[in-house]
Amino acid sequence: MAAPFDPSIPFVRAAASTPHPIGVHAGVWVHDWSAPSARTAIEGSAQAGFDLIEIPLPSHRGTAASAAMTRTLLDDNGIDAVVSLALGAETDINTEDVAVSARGEEKLLEAVAFAREIGASYVGGVTFSAMTKYAHPATEASRANSLDVLTRVAATASDADIRIGLEYVNRYESNLLNTAAQTAAFITDLKQRGADNVLLHIDTYHANIEELSQADAVKDAGKLLGYLHMAESHRGRLGTGTIDWPGLFEALAATDYKGPLTFESFSSDIVSPATRDDIGLWRNPWNDPAEVARHAATFLREHLALSASPISRTQPPQRIERAHEDRNTHQRR
Template structure:
C-alpha cells in the first residue's frame, strides 16, 4: 500500500506541543497514514511528546527542511557550508529520534531565489556535503530525499533528470528522488516522462495543485501523473502539500512566497485532498488503503 501523507503546515505553523497535538490528531482524523513535519524551526519541538503522539495515533512520520542563505551548502564559503551541514545533520538526528526513516526537502541549497547560476565550486560543495550527509543518515537508518524544486527556489536542480545526475555524483545508495507536482508543473515538459525516468529511484511524492490550493481546482494533470506512478509500480508515500496565509510559519512562509489566503478550513481542505488522491490512485491501479474519507 502507498501511505497517504499530509504536510503539517495544513494544520499549524510550528511544532510546539500544542501544535503537535493538532497536527497529529487532525492528520489521523482526516484519514492519513503519514504526517510530514517541517524542521525549519525545531526550537519548540518536544521530541518525546511528538513521538508518543505519533505512536498513539499509529501514524508514520517523514521530515523535511530547507536552508537559509547563511547556511547554504552550495556556497563557496566554507563556514557557510559547514553551518548548512550541521543543520542537516541535526535534522536527520531529529528524524531518527521521532521514529522516522525519511528526511527530504532541499538539502542541496538555500531555499530562495538566486541572482546568479550555480558555480563549479558551489556544485563541488553540494556533492561533498550530500556525501557526508548520506553517510551520516545511513548510520541512523534514514533515507535522504532530493526534492526537485523550481527555479525560484533553487539554482542547483530544477528537474528530475538533474536530481538523478546529482544523486549519481554523490554516489550514495540511501538517496532517492522526491517529485512534487507543483514544481513539475513549472519545470518539466509533462507529468509522465520524469516519473518513468526516475523509476525505482523515486522515493517520495508531493501532491500539490498549480496554485497550492484545493486539488482539482488548478491546472495539474493528475491523471497522467498517477498513471505514471502505477507504471513504475511506485510504492512510496504520496503526501499532500498545500500552503495558505491562513497558517503562517515564520521564515518558511516568506521563503515559499505564501502571500495569499487559498483556504481557511484545514480539515475541509485535508479531507477533500484525501478523497481526491485516493480516487486518483485507485483509478490508476495504485494500492491505497480503503479507510478514512
C-alpha cells in the same frame, strides 16, 4: 554502516486499502511544532485518514514539542512521520563559502538527529542548496561542495537507517536542481560515492513549472523516485488547478511506484508571516485545514484506485468533475 538500501522496500507503513502511504504536510495544520501544535497536527492528520505526517525541522528545538512527546502522539494515533527542511542563504551547501557550508551541514545533521529521535526514516526537502532566488548559475565548485556535504550526511543517516530525499525546485528557488533529470544525475554521482540511501523527491508544484509533464518527470526519475509532494498548480485544493493528475497517476502505476504521496498546501491563515513572505503566499486558497485535508486524502485514494484499474484509466474520475464545480463555485463567491 547499515546494509545497502533497497528502494523497493517501503520506509513508511501504508493503509490496508492502498500500497501507497498517504501523507500530509504539517503546515496544512500549524505554523510551528510546539506541544499544542504537535497534538493538533498529528491528531488532525490521523482523523483525516492519512498514514503519515511530514514534520518540518523545528526552527527552535528548545521550544518545540519533545521528541518523546511526538513519538507518543504518533504511536497513539497510528501514523508515521517524515522530516523535511529547506536550507537558506545562511546554511547553503551549494556554495564555495566554507563557513556557510559548515552551517548547512550542521543543519542537515540536526534534521537527521531529529528524525532519529522521533522514529522517522526519511529526511527530505531542499537539502542540496538554499531555497532562494540565486543571482547567478551554480558553479562546478559549488555543485561539488554540495555533493561532498551530502555524502557525509548520507553516511550518518545510513547508520540510523534514514533515507535522504532531494526535492528539486523551480528556477526561482534554486540554481542547482530544477528537473528530475538533473536530480537523477546528481543522485547518480552521490551513489558513486557510496550514498545508497539518497532518493529523488518530486513536488508536483515545481514539476508543473519546469517539466514537460508530470509523467515525464516520473519517467526521468525512474527507480530513484522515493517521495512525492502532491501539490496543485496554485498550491491550493487538489483538483482545482492545472496539474494533470490522471497522467501523473498513470505514470506512477506504470513504474510500480509504492512510495509516499504527501499532500502539501498552504494558507496564510495557518503559516507564519515569515513562511508566507518566503513562498509569496499573498492570497488564501482555503480557510479550513480539516476540510481541505479530508478532501486531499479522498482525492488521492480515488486516483490511486482508478490508476490501478485498467478499465477506469481512460475515464475521468468524478472527483475531478466535482473539483471543477468546487472551483467555479469558489470563483463566483
